[in-house]
Amino acid sequence: MSLAVYIMSDLKNDIRPLEASTMTDQVESRLREYLKRKSFVPGDALPKEQELADALGVSRNVVREALSRLRMLGMIDTRKKRGMVLTQPDILGSLERVLDPLILGKNTLKDIFELRLVLEMGLADLIYLRKTPEDVTELETIVAQEVNKQQKPFRVEHEIAFHGKLYQMTGNDTYMRFQKMLLPVFEYVLDYEIQVNGQADVGKVTHQDLVEILKNGDAEDFRRGMKAHLKPHFDRLKA
Amino acid sequence: MSLAVYIMSDLKNDIRPLEASTMTDQVESRLREYLKRKSFVPGDALPKEQELADALGVSRNVVREALSRLRMLGMIDTRKKRGMVLTQPDILGSLERVLDPLILGKNTLKDIFELRLVLEMGLADLIYLRKTPEDVTELETIVAQEVNKQQKPFRVEHEIAFHGKLYQMTGNDTYMRFQKMLLPVFEYVLDYEIQVNGQADVGKVTHQDLVEILKNGDAEDFRRGMKAHLKPHFDRLKA
DNA sequence: TTTACTAATATGTAGTACATAACTACTAAT
């Protein structure tokens, strides 16, 4: 019996069950293809639901389910009577929906944790390309407020404030939003690790030090500083 | 008249039209909330559509549209008769759907271009944490095949092969897939830039050089090398 | 030209109906 179970689960990994694509899936794909081929620009009106249904040879129901998906992704916008119009999809909006620590698998969580470290390490070049004196001043203000507030809730708050400002300094909105989305996942993994391994360590290089580097050092110095700042996290990966 | 138009567009920025959330939107949100609160684990069966519809006080149609969205995101899996089961969402699957250079705005494309550069620069630490001699050997093979193939199609192919292998060496699947998804966008922006500014430059540090660094240098050396390798792209950002 | 009213219509939602895949339980056969 246990052998049978083993074979079962083994099979499941080797050949995964083929997903019978439903009409809705196909219609979604067709619509996407159609939008691309017709090279619609944002604002253009799409055919009405019934016309699409007729053209595709399916019920309006199916078309609506497919459209509902595209609408969720922000690819189309529907207003009564006027029809649907193509819009700029919000690429991160869809990510936001699934990036919930509670429903993500352990492996994915770990991957995302690492991904954020990578993003943090790659920050330097963009920052040095675009930082302004005002940015640095603002960072100093943030750091100044950190003193004497090492307790848990404040700690996290300041982490977010400081690193959030760094992302903002890159001048890259997508990057900034992406990083901020990753934060809850990051925290989640961190909390978990702390629970298992004891207290969270802090790198030798502080926020204060990083600001100093920003004022006097170059991009490479900053990256080295960031590496040291994140060292406890990198060390965790080795284990 | 032009004043009216101005006021209009000004208004649109100040107070954006409140999106009348449809039943489907609300149901989607409720379902998501429900899944979280009940802390379902992958494999658990969900109530049947009609039950959900009754409980929510809406038609099965609405429930199905909402479920269709979650299904697209890979959050649930439906099989006839058995009902629906919660599954691990594929966080990148949804991104893949909207990451089409043709429908993304110019700003977003630029953001993604930069994001990829950032990711490439952050590669070093993970690689040095996990690279094996076999990986390096494989990279050498890839580089060896590059000689005398500088024409366009081959060039791109080898870029993908080389950098793809680097991502793989990080041992981070999410990272790898993410990078690969960004590739088409990257290429698109590149092609566009080339069309405007003339030929694409190549950094002084070649793939060959990077492999050498992998063999003899440390993570910092590698990052410096990568920076030099990507220099033309970073220079473009300055302009 | 602007405002007010009217008609037309595409979407949003509800409801019914049914084919089919997939599960269960049972029986028969090896």
Place this chain on the structure above:
DNA sequence: ATTAGTAGTTATGTACTACATATTAGTAAA
């Protein structure tokens, strides 16, 4: 005891109909 076959059950997938409502377009009035 396992496999194979059979029949019954049922939840999903799909189609069709119907209608309320928001929004547009057209028309009349100021």
